[in-house]
């Protein structure tokens with residue numbers, strides 16, 4: 001069976017690696033020309049995503065991934081703060097967590113290595129359709145079409161393949177603009193180092209302004225203590241921060257600014273929302289070249305709305321079907337689990353115990369459930385942030401945070 005995968009991001013490469021390992025004929029077409037020259041910060045992989053990956057890649061790739069990952073169990077509990085930096089509470093104990101954070105670049109490079117020469121870079125797909133024999137076909141902007149037994153769209157949020165199948169977009173803006181950057185712990189002053197500590201956290205203020213801090217340290221908190229296998233881009237204790245604002249003409253205009261200017265414009269925006277100056281140090285000390293802006297897109301949280309097409313020989317997975325804002329840290333894991341599940345179903349076809357469209361149908365049923373689950377979690381935070389942007393929500397946030405901060409002080 002010949003499978004063509006459109007998109008060599010996390011889900012497409014994971015599928016390509018698994019298909020190759022099981023002996024399928026596979027080709028992954030990716031428009032980027034270099035897998036390492038990609039955007040992104042860290043990706044969280046929970047135990048389900050890691051176990052899916054184990055079935056897709058060789059053990060030595062998995063070992064290198066774990067040696068490059070930062071273990072959540074070695075981190076302090078997450079913290080919640082208000083805009084003045086006062087502690088409001090903690091998340092659950094992470095001691096039992098099997099999740100890891102890994103640089104997106106590292107994960108993508110390892111998966112690309114697993115796909116090997118079946119990955120074709122610099123290939124931009126312009127559409128999909130059927131060839132003269134009724135087989136699915138992929139069309140390119142600058143090369144001859146390629147036919148296959150199955151085409152899988154793993155081409156992300158603005159998927160050409162899923163749009164073809166659904167007859168229109170599969171997601172829409174979630175109402176939040178995100179801004180991210182990378183700040184080394186050692187670049188912070190002693191006061192903020194002491195307040196933030198080696199943990200992740202979230203600060204929310206009135207009017208939908210929020211600042212997420214993700215702490216990772218693939219060296220000090222390595223998931224697998226094997227420095228000789230480590231290939232993380234992050235080489236010391238680091239905060240990956242994500243600022244969030246409700247979409248508006250003012251926040252939208254920031255998206256067009258170059259990195260250096262973006263950081264300063266972002267600081268001004270937080271100051272206008274009366275955030276305490278010390279809480280903004282993590283943004284002010286960020287590497288200016290690491291700062292980027294992006295729009296959150298989300299598919300429907302209802303399983304029945306996802307992949308709204310009859311099963312056939314063209315399908316899709318990951319963000320192409322269930323575009324998920326990063327607020328639950330589960331989008332990449334869901335794409336990897338899609339890939340593992342599709343591989344299992346295709347293996348039944350190869351073994352002669354199922355026909356292709358039935359296998360795709362069963363895969364799509366599971367993907368709808370999985371996509372709905374992660375979207376529901378991710379949208380909870382999005383809705384909470386957006387709720388603080390109403391007059392009532394802003395007043396409630398302003399009134400309740402001092403009380404929560406006082407209660408947190410009493411508890412400690």
Ligand SMILES: Cc1cc2nc3c(=O)[nH]c(=O)nc-3n(C[C@H](O)[C@H](O)[C@H](O)COP(=O)(O)OP(=O)(O)OC[C@H]3O[C@@H](n4cnc5c(N)ncnc54)[C@H](O)[C@@H]3O)c2cc1C
Pocket residue numbers: 006007008009010011012029030031032038039040041042043044104123124125126154155156157158159160317318319320324326329331332333335
């Ligand atoms: C640049 C970038 C940075 C990201 N950073 C983060 C992050 O820091 N943290 C986080 O949690 N999530 C991040 N994400 C999202 C996360 O990677 C996805 O949610 C998750 O991996 C789902 O995987 P996916 O394979 O469905 O989509 P993606 O990983 O987005 O992969 C889609 C791939 O398809 C390719 N593609 C798109 N259209 C075409 C086309 N027409 N022809 C050929 N190729 C095409 C894209 O170049 C991309 O490589 C990022 C995504 C991108 C694209």
